[in-house]
Amino acid sequence: MKKPLKICLFYILLPIIISIGALLVLQLPKYSGTHIYTNRNYNPITVKRDEYGVPTIEAKTYKDTLYGMGYVHAQDRLWTLHFRKLLISGRLSEVFGTEGLLIDRFFRNLGIRRYCENVKDFIVQDSYDKVQAYVDGVNDYISTIKVLPLQFWLLWTDIEPYTAVDA
Secondary structure, X not given: OHHHHHHHHHHHHHHHHHHHHHHHHHHOOOOOEEXXXXXXXXXXXXXXXXXXXXXXXXXXXHHHHHHHHHHXXXXXXXXXXXXXXXXXXXXXXXXXXXXXXXHHHHHHHHOHHHHHHHHOOOOOHHHHHHHHHXXXXXXXXXXXXXXXXXXXXXXXXXXXXXXOOOO
């Protein structure tokens, strides 16, 4: 009885535990200290996190601050951003299968995504640039991560670039 248990622990459970540990180490963002992020289109921003991980963003302009806010939101809540994007677009069934069809139909009938696509053509350019700064922050974080968060792995889904309509 002991030998099958040892085999199970050594060949099955141990690799799973090591893999999950490595995945967590690779995907965890930096939640402490001060970090400076730069982008070719925006001034450098400084993100300071207190002992609880709450970010404070320092930047030269409002657009730079929005870029930093997008970066920090993606760092802290990437799965939530992705889930809400799918929800509003009526695409939850891509991840959850037939269980999400009823919700998808409801949100497609509401037409929130269509409304946002139509409204973006009428937004003042300055406001659109601010939304785009936030979106650039989200996308820059997505481009820097080595491993997607665990939620993406568990649901076998991938992330798409964020757009102004998604925001």
